[in-house]
Amino acid sequence: xxxxxxxxxxxxxxxxxxxxxxxxxxxxxxxxxxxxxxxxxxxxxxxxxxxxxxxxxxxxxxxxxxxxxxxxxxxxxxxxxx
Numbered sequence: 001x002x003x004x005x006x007x008x009x010x011x012x013x014x015x016x017x018x019x020x021x022x023x024x025x026x027x028x029x030x031x032x033x034x035x036x037x038x039x040x041x042x043x044x045x046x047x048x049x050x051x052x053x054x055x056x057x058x059x060x061x062x063x064x065x066x067x068x069x070x071x072x073x074x075x076x077x078x079x080x081x082x
Contacts, residue, residue: 001014001016001017001020001027001028001029001030001062001063001064001065001068002029002030002031002051002062002063002064002065003030003031003032003051003064003065004064004065004066004067005065005066007032007034007035009065009066010031010032010035010039010065011035011038011039012082013065013066013068013069014029014031014039014042014045014065015042015080015081015082016065016068016069016072016080017029017042017043017044017045018042018043018044018080019044019068019072019080020044020063020068021043021044021045021046022044025061026046026047027044027045027046027047028045028046028047028048028049028057028059029042029045029047029048029049030049030050030051031048031049031050031051032050032051032052033050033051033052036048036049036050
């Protein structure tokens with residue numbers, strides 16, 4: 001998962017990481033350094049890397065954090081708790 005918007009959006013949409021992990025994914029979160037320490041503790045995140053210095057990591061799929069609500073078909077009554 002990678003950040004695609006502002007810092008607040010990254011914090012808001014990181015709540016979907018546990019749902020991605022529940023599907024069997026090993027979640028690697030590529031995030032801006034300013035919020036890396038905060039979001040590294042999110043349930044379901046296996047590894048958190050700085051967006052500015054992303055190492056070469058192998059992955060099968062990627063998704064911007066801001067696309068996760070649509071990917072999960074989120075409605076008002078299904079927004080995951082933070």
